[in-house]
Amino acid sequence: MYRTHTCGELTKKEVGKEVTLSGWVNSVRQHGGINFVNLRDRYGVTQLVFDKDLDGLSELKNEYVVKIVGKVRARPDNLVNKEMKTGEVEVTVKELKILNRCSVLPLDLSGKVESTDETRLKYRYLDLRRPEHMELILFRHEVVKAFREAMDKEGFVEIETPMLVKATPEGARDYIVPSRVNPGQVYALPQSPQLYKQILMVAGFDKYYQLARCLRDEDLRADRQPEHTQVDFEMSFVTSDDIRATFEKVVKHVFKKTMKKDIKDFKTISYDEAMTRYGTDKPDIRFGVELHDVTETVKKSDFNVFKETGHTVALVVDKELSRKEIDKLGEVAKTYKAKGLAWLKMAEGKLDGGVAKFLGEEVQKDLIETLKLKDGKTILFVSDRTRQAQSAMGQVRLAVRDLLGLVKKDDFVFAWVVDFPLFHFNEDEQKWEPEHHMFSMPKPEFVDDFEQRPEEVLGDLWDLTLNGWEMASGSIRVSNPDVQKRIMNFIGFDESEAERKFGFLLEAYRYGGPPHGGMGFGVERLIALMKGLDDIREVMAFPKNKNAQCPMDGCPSRADDSALKELHVKFVELEK
Numbered sequence: 370m371y372r373t374h375t376c377g378e379l380t381k382k383e384v385g386k387e388v389t390l391s392g393w394v395n396s397v398r399q400h401g402g403i404n405f406v407n408l409r410d411r412y413g414v415t416q417l418v419f420d421k422d423l424d425g426l427s428e429l430k431n432e433y434v435v436k437i438v439g440k441v442r443a444r445p446d447n448l449v450n451k452e453m454k455t456g457e458v459e460v461t462v463k464e465l466k467i468l469n470r471c472s473v474l475p476l477d478l479s480g481k482v483e484s485t486d487e488t489r490l491k492y493r494y495l496d497l498r499r500p501e502h503m504e505l506i507l508f509r510h511e512v513v514k515a516f517r518e519a520m521d522k523e524g525f526v527e528i529e530t531p532m533l534v535k536a537t538p539e540g541a542r543d544y545i546v547p548s549r550v551n552p553g554q555v556y557a558l559p560q561s562p563q564l565y566k567q568i569l570m571v572a573g574f575d576k577y578y579q580l581a582r583c584l585r586d587e588d589l590r591a592d593r594q595p596e597h598t599q600v601d602f603e604m605s606f607v608t609s610d611d612i613r614a615t616f617e618k619v620v621k622h623v624f625k626k627t628m629k630k631d632i633k634d635f636k637t638i639s640y641d642e643a644m645t646r647y648g649t650d651k652p653d654i655r656f657g658v659e660l661h662d663v664t665e666t667v668k669k670s671d672f673n674v675f676k677e678t679g680h681t682v683a684l685v686v687d688k689e690l691s692r693k694e695i696d697k698l699g700e701v702a703k704t705y706k707a708k709g710l711a712w713l714k715m716a717e718g719k720l721d722g723g724v725a726k727f728l729g730e731e732v733q734k735d736l737i738e739t740l741k742l743k744d745g746k747t748i749l750f751v752s753d754r755t756r757q758a759q760s761a762m763g764q765v766r767l768a769v770r771d772l773l774g775l776v777k778k779d780d781f782v783f784a785w786v787v788d789f790p791l792f793h794f795n796e797d798e799q800k801w802e803p804e805h806h807m808f809s810m811p812k813p814e815f816v817d818d819f820e821q822r823p824e825e826v827l828g829d830l831w832d833l834t835l836n837g838w839e840m841a842s843g844s845i846r847v848s849n850p851d852v853q854k855r856i857m858n859f860i861g862f863d864e865s866e867a868e869r870k871f872g873f874l875l876e877a878y879r880y881g882g883p884p885h886g887g888m889g890f891g892v893e894r895l896i897a898l899m900k901g902l903d904d905i906r907e908v909m910a911f912p913k914n915k916n917a918q919c920p921m922d923g924c925p926s927r928a929d930d931s932a933l934k935e936l937h938v939k940f941v942e943l944e945k
Contacts, residue, residue, distance in 0.1 A: 388439065395408065440461050562601050578603075640789045667732060675727075683750050702762070715743060715748070
């Protein structure tokens with residue numbers, strides 16, 4: 370027997386009992402001629418006391434794996450450690466067995482010495498031994514378990530969809546898998562279960578879900594990885610309101626179960642309102658600093674940028690910012706393609722500094738009244754095309770949030786952003802593209818003639834945001850094959866290409882597809898936010914680095930020539 374108890378289990382109830390424990394040596398120390406060892410497993414730490422010398426005791430080092438047999442005794446009152454779950458007791462050891470030794474560690478598990486990301490990823494199994502990192506993975510388990518509980522309670526059926534699928538364009542690049550038994554043909558790894566869950570609705574499973582693995586060959590950043598997990602679900606015979614109401618209950622259950630938090634009802638705002646008030650379609654609405662359209666007011670000034678540029682938005686900061694702070698915010702604006710950041714300050718009842726000298730008395734008066742300005746405030750301006758000005762100022766708004774510490778990381782405010790455009794125009798390729806994906810339904814009033822007025826068309830689609838992060842996207846799906854073919858044709862698929870790539874979906878719809886819709890909700894993003902983290906890699910057991918590589922196992926790697934030959938694959942050098 371390796372253990373009768375875990376290292377986080379013993380209390381005064383076990384005093385006098387003989388126990389067997391196994392785990393990793395967390396620390397070794399000597400005091401008054403007595404040896405003390407802290408033994409660790411994923412449940413906690415227990416202090417071991419060696420009153421006498423035992424074989425192997427002298428060679429014990431941190432991270433050795435050992436088994437001990439001993440008797441539980443109470444610690445003296447003055448030596449109780451309230452920081453440990455087992456801090457009221459210790460174990461006097463009578464038997465010690467070294468199960469495995471540990472080489473010199475390539476990283477410091479105490480966290481006192483910082484390791485590089487590459488080192489942490491190469492030795493991820495050691496990195497995960499740190500209690501704070503192990504706790505994140507265990508917390509992830511609790512979150513996933515709570516999702517399953519809630520989905521089951523709502524009557525959903527968990528169904529797994531294929532991992533080897535047909536290569537279809539879904540936005541990002543596919544990971545391609547050559548077929549050995551079908552030479553010259555390939556599978557793709559799924560970017561999402563999108564088409565398969567829609568086909569499950571045709572089959573009659575009116576409430577489907579799964580914890581789906583999604584794989585996308587895209588550029589990486591802090592909130593993206595080549596593979597991630599999403600709570601994926603679909604429902605039949607529902608409206609968009611039905612879907613959002615159902616999932617809101619699910620998310621509230623998860624927070625209540627895992628964080629003991631009661632989440633407020635989710636707010637609902639339109640896409641246009643989000644862009645106008647917050648400068649982004651994933652607004653952080655925990656704080657109230659909002660954008661103001663001052664275009665008509667400032668056009669009456671002598672400042673050419675205000676007069677000649679299409680749109681001007683203002684942001685009122687409740688602080689007299691220093692020039693250094695303003696310059697820093699100006700860099701943020703330029704990073705997001707603004708030409709610059711104009712500014713003013715309110716002092717002694719009038720506007721001063723920055724572009725104040727270009728504003729006449731009437732413009733200054735209008736600004737003071739319109740923006741309800743008081744002394745001690747700084748006013749920032751961005752002028753550009755409407756969406757560009759809003760987007761750049763939206764990022765400045767977030768920088769102001771961080772600069773002034775306007776929010777707490779443990780505040781969680783969700784918002785549904787609805788009424789997205791169904792299409793957006795790709796300026797580089799000069800064509801219309803889906804805002805989300807091509808399987809989303811137009812709002813009913815646009816179904817008959819969306820091709821004639823694409824810039825006006827609203828989709829029956831939405832996003833769920835949390836604290837400025839996009840957490841999920843959803844929509845009512847197209848369930849009519851004729852409407853689906855029209856959308857495909859409008860965005861550039863002729864009929865033969867549509868049939869070749871999506872014929873299986875179109876054919877399924879010909880046999881009676883119900884009205885349906887659903888969502889996909891990012892698990893890693895949620896857990897990162899719940900724990901106040903910016904990087905989703907921290908909540909994944911084995912993440913990739915920013916080059917989509919795993920330093921631990923060395924993937925991706927070259928395949929053996931024999932394997933490539935079986936797959937009928939040959940690599941060729943591309944011209945630079």
